[in-house]
Amino acid sequence: xxxxxxxxxxxxxxxxxxxxxxxxxxxxxxxxxxxxxxxxxxxxxxxxxxxxxxxxxxxxxxxxxxxxxxxxxxxxxxxxxxxxxxxxxxxxxxxxxxxxxxxxxxxxxxxxxx
Amino acid sequence: xxxxxxxxxxxxxxxxxxxxxxxxxxxxxxxxxxxxxxxxxxxxxxxxxxxxxxxxxxxxxxxxxxxxxxxxxxxxxxxxxxxxxxxxxxxxxxxxxxxxxxxxxxxxxxxxx
Numbered sequence: 001x002x003x004x005x006x007x008x009x010x011x012x013x014x015x016x017x018x019x020x021x022x023x024x025x026x027x028x029x030x031x032x033x034x035x036x037x038x039x040x041x042x043x044x045x046x047x048x049x050x051x052x053x054x055x056x057x058x059x060x061x062x063x064x065x066x067x068x069x070x071x072x073x074x075x076x077x078x079x080x081x082x083x084x085x086x087x088x089x090x091x092x093x094x095x096x097x098x099x100x101x102x103x104x105x106x107x108x109x110x111x112x113x114x
Numbered sequence: 115x116x117x118x119x120x121x122x123x124x125x126x127x128x129x130x131x132x133x134x135x136x137x138x139x140x141x142x143x144x145x146x147x148x149x150x151x152x153x154x155x156x157x158x159x160x161x162x163x164x165x166x167x168x169x170x171x172x173x174x175x176x177x178x179x180x181x182x183x184x185x186x187x188x189x190x191x192x193x194x195x196x197x198x199x200x201x202x203x204x205x206x207x208x209x210x211x212x213x214x215x216x217x218x219x220x221x222x223x224x225x226x227x
Contacts, residue, residue: 002157033214043158043201043217056214090157102148103215105157 003027004093004106012112018079021109025072025093031055032074033094033103034066038087049074081113117141117204123222126196132189134221136202139183146205147178148215149187151198158201158217161187192225199223 003026013019025032034046045058049068060066063081068074078085088110092103119137126132138147148163162169162176164185169176175188189196201220 002159004157035217042219043152045214045216048214058214088155092157100146100163102150102160102163103158104160107157108155110155 002104002106004029004091004104006089006091006106006109008109009107010110010112012114013081015081015083015113017081017113018077019081019111021076021078021089021091021111023074023076023091023093023106025074025091026095026104029093029095029104030072031094031096032068032072033092034060034074034076035090035092036087037090037108038084041087043090046076078111083113086111086113117145117216118202118218120200120202120218120221122219123224125224125226126189126192128194128225128227129191132192132196132223132225134187134189134200134202134223135184136187137184138202138204141182141204147176147182147185148203148205149174149176150201150203150215150217151196152201152220153195153198161200192223194225194227197223197225 005024007022030051033048035043037043046060047066048056052068066076088108090108092105149161150158152158164176178185199220203215
C-alpha cells in the first residue's frame with residue numbers, strides 16, 4: 001500500500017457518459033498529479049495541483065477537468081466519454097511542490113468505455 | 115517530449131546484476147535523472163534519482179557518466195519480482211517552474227529463472 005488511494009479501482013461506462021475519479025494523497029502530501037496510460041502506451045501527464053491550486057497542465061482534453069479540495073483529495077472528471085478514453089488513470093502525490101524526491105503513485109483506476 | 119532514449123527490452127538472469135542504460139545527451143546542468151519502474155499495470159514506483167554523483171539506495175545504484183549524457187541503473191541481484199518496465203526520466207529542478215515528469219516508453223526488463 002503506497003498510501004495514495006484511488007477509487008474506484010475499476011469503472012465500466014458507456015460512451016457519452018461522465019465519470020469522476022477520486023484520489024486521496026498520502027497523509028501530509030500537498031501535491032497531486034494525474035496521469036493517463038492507454039493500452040500499450042506510456043504515461044501521459046494530465047495535470048498537477050498543489051495545495052488546491054493548479055500548477056501545471058499537460059495534454060489534458062477539454063472534456064476532462066480536475067480539482068483539488070481543501071482536504072487535499074483530488075477528483076478527475078471525464079465527460080462525453082469516447083472509446084479512446086479507455087485507459088488506466090493514475091494519480092500520484094508528493095510532499096513538496098517540486099517533488100524533488102519523487103512521486104508516490106496510487107494503484108490506478110481502470111476505465112473502460114463501451 | 116521525452117528527452118531520454120532507452121532500449122525497448124532486456125533480459126537478465128535471476129541473481130545476476132541488471133544494468134539498464136539510458137541516454138540523455140541533451141541534458142542540462144540543472145536537470146536530474148530519475149528512475150521509476152512499473153510492474154505489470156501497477157502504479158509506477160520511484161527507484162532512485164541523481165544529478166551528477168553516483169547514487170545508491172536499498173533498491174538500486176545509479177551511475178551517471180561524467181559528461182552526464184548517459185546513465186545506468188543497476189539492480190545488483192535481480193529477482194523475478196524485478197520484471198517490470200523501467201523508465202528513465204530527465205526533469206528540471208524546481209527552480210525552472212516545471213514539476214511534471216515526462217515518461218517515455220521505458221525498457222521492459224524480463225528476469226529469467
